[in-house]
Amino acid sequence: MSLIGAAVGHRTLVRVDPIRCDGHGLCAGLLPERIRLDEWGYPIISSEPMDADLDAHARRAVAACPALALSRQPAPLPAPRTPARPPTPRSRPTGGPR
Amino acid sequence: MTAAPLVGSRTAPSGTQRLLAAVRDDGQPMSLAEHLARFGRLPTNRRGAGSWLVEEVDQAGLRGRGGAGFPTGRKMRTVAAARRRPVVLVNGSEGEPASQKDALLMQQAPHLVLDGVVAAALAVGATRAYLVVHEGTNLDGHLDRALTERAGLDERVEIVVAASAGGYVGSEESALVSWVNGAAALPAATPPRPFERGVDGRATLVVNVETVAHIALIARYGAAWFAEIGEEQEPGTVLLTVSGAAAHPGVVEAATGTRLAQVLAVAGVDPDRCSAILVGGYFGSWVPIDAALRMPVSQAGAVSVGAGLGAGVVVALDERACGLAETARVMAFLARSGAGQCGPCPYGLPAIAGAVTAIAHGTARARAHGDLERWLRVVPGRGACRHPDGAVRFAASALTTFAADVAHHATHGPCSGAHLPAVLPIPDRRSTGPRPGEPATWGSR
């Protein structure tokens, strides 16, 4: 995997803020490749990163969400085979299910 | 007790009764004088107390006792590195209905808990710490009296004791932070997480009461002492609240790695008369009795039998009781306890609770099983907090552990156990949900 380069930086993920989301369902129509709706009309979002082409559609979905609940974020980089320096830990304290 | 006792001069508790060494047999709270005679003063006046103690807690391998089991030292290090002065928020809400260990510590060993609050604050460089308990427990007044006793100790940390009105979900860390900030006790969308931005926008260390009590002992006796007993990966002792079909229900302290069978024996549980054990609380799992008996008491041990240790709740289910009926009641409670903020939670949990209830009553339609399986897959991981994840785990474990009962109820209707008195406690309806806009009730200092 020699994914290092400009293309890597462009890979993105779409995210929903579940508190803001009102279940309008618009997003699923605009980005069916990554968003489908559950039976109550709330989005189920795939964790598959998007390339630049799909990201353009994601941008549109983000702009269209009436609740301002959708956002895009850079996808975590795939682990390089020979890290130049020790990778910084990505894990964070979580308040998981008790 | 006039001369200041030498720092750390008292002998460390030996054996597995470490936290419980601060709990008197007669049920009376330990006074400050007695506490100091037993444990000595906190070694807080050492230079560089901060980084030293963070290192020590990290070395000790202490993990959070509030449910998630995250390494405490790592969390402390992140908070200690914040640019602005951080805040400590100690979680004493103990929202888990079948748990009593935090209340026991606060009630009977208030000075060990307060030592822990002070130690955690000094370690991360905080000068203010909040200790939040649940409203209606009277623990706030009790802890305030203990604080008054400590006035002469000249501690460099301001401790604010407060009673929150939040329900089950109101004791989740971001909900507590919101509440301390003057908003409703509802979970907030993360990031930022409290350790990044919490109380007053400052990095906030949210830790459980039992966790800080361990920190109070680590500060005195060190990481090596802490790790002397228990499993290598998660050493020390844990508090378990054992209830249900137990002759001597109560809080048991066990070294990690102890077989659950031993803990059950101490609490007077007859395994021959139990069908299953609820491990971890209402976000936990039902474990069939045979697997439960050989389960090592630890996060990893619980995982090995498909459960999680959670906050250390252990409930023994009498073989005559109906695990499905118990699960249905708890699911209904969890469904109405959600904060109602995130679609999949307020729609999904009631749907799941309804299906489990129908299965328990033997009234489930044929497609209920398929619906339920789908909801259990689709609901977790999509809320702002992990409430739905925990609830789903609990329901799913019931379907596996009580699979034979599910089949039996489908053909023969509910079993006789469905009419027995309930085993699992359900808090009063009025106190289950967060009440937005409720004014904060601060304990006086």
Ligand SMILES: Cc1cc2nc3c(=O)[nH]c(=O)nc-3n(C[C@H](O)[C@H](O)[C@H](O)COP(=O)(O)O)c2cc1C
């Ligand atoms: C719905 C929900 C309820 C919670 N209730 C409690 C609680 O009552 N007491 C507690 O200590 N932690 C509770 N937690 C966990 C806290 O969010 C947090 O992780 C914990 O207080 C951190 O302390 P620890 O690292 O010492 O375990 C809850 C989490 C969730 C998702």
Ligand code: SF4
């Ligand atoms: S468009 Fe926005 S509000 Fe509507 S479902 Fe999608 S994320 Fe939710």
Ligand code: SF4
């Ligand atoms: S997941 Fe449920 S309990 Fe958690 S914040 Fe959302 S609605 Fe509230």
